[in-house]
């Protein structure tokens with residue numbers, strides 16, 4: 001990451017800083033967000049309940065305590081990045097970024113040699129161990145300088161870059177936890193939940209201040225943009241996993257009005273669906289990142305998913321490694337993520353005021369930001385035509 005870090009937001013205004021900085025960045029770049037017909041489209045109305053209900057955070061593990069599960073979940077959120085290496089991950093392991101990170105945290109949890117989720121182990125874990133746990137080959141081959149026909153393997157390539165990022169993230173987090181006297185990330189998060197008494201704003205501020213890897217923010221054209229994607233993901237995960245327990249094991253934040261987790265998938269999908277309109281974008285060559293979607297292409301994507309997609313076709317497209325999408329600069333990626341944050345705010349606001357009584361879609365009025373996040377993220381994997389849409393990639397970041 002090359003761009004300058006902004007100052008942390010003023011205390012008490014972390015959530016506001018996400019929405020306000022996103023609005024400012026979007027307006028400054030002249031990125032438009034016409035909500036158009038998405039909300040009433042069959043693509044949305046026929047899949048919203050099924051797809052947005054799939055939170056995917058119930059793990060087939062027997063946790064000895066809620067705290068052990070919280071440590072697992074927090075580590076998963078901390079490492080929930082790598083989207084810029086999606087194509088390489090598919091090539092090597094057949095999995096995307098999310099599935100790869102999930103598998104890694106499973107291996108860390110189940111590894112019997114060391115208590116890998118402890119602060120001490122995080123602080124000292126090395127690249128070799130991370131590569132082994134992720135099942136990644138981190139060597140590239142080149143021809144020997146003087147002996148023809150002989151190739152030399154050396155450390156390098158995109159998988160090695162990702163392994164380094166994961167290792168650095170674990171090391172710096174372990175460092176912060178050890179120097180704060182916390183045995184693991186779960187202990188730190190519990191304290192944040194308790195001292196903030198479950199207040200979303202207070203929890204977010206504590207996570208971002210305490211752990212460098214949660215400081216997902218940048219200065220673009222002199223103005224700060226705050227996304228805090230992984231911290232928000234963690235807080236929402238806590239809500240999903242623990243709010244139904246009675247009594248809840250720790251104070252649980254209400255995430256209903258939480259900004260979305262801005263990654264690479266959601267902004268890309270919003271561009272294809274015509275909700276983020278880059279055609280008049282004035283800076284950072286934003287208008288040429290994606291081929292401008294034609295009205296026809298958008299109409300097709302807004303139709304209900306075709307019932308003729310047999311399970312066979314689905315399996316086939318799944319096997320094929322995805323094409324690498326446009327590779328962005330830090331500035332471009334932050335502006336697009338900001339636009340997605342604001343677009344989703346507008347979607348929910350508009351939905352709440354829509355006149356939809358009586359035609360079977362009155363539920364649209366009560367959709368929430370986390371539901372819209374999950375729908376956009378999960379629907380991108382639900383339909384073969386959406387799966388084949390290229391997502392943008394940013395390398396070298398541990399934010400998403």
Ligand SMILES: Nc1nc2c(c(CN[C@H]3C=C[C@H](O)[C@@H]3O)cn2[C@@H]2O[C@H](COP(=O)(O)O)[C@@H](O)[C@H]2O)c(=O)[nH]1
Nearest residue numbers: 054055056080081082083086096097098261263377400
């Ligand atoms: N905005 C948003 N971004 C999300 C998720 C998830 C995990 N979703 C499941 C877990 C709980 C949820 O409710 C979902 O069932 C991963 N990602 C991001 O996508 C990135 C791309 O990954 P891939 O396409 O695999 O390569 C990945 O680096 C990660 O940063 C989400 O939910 N929302």
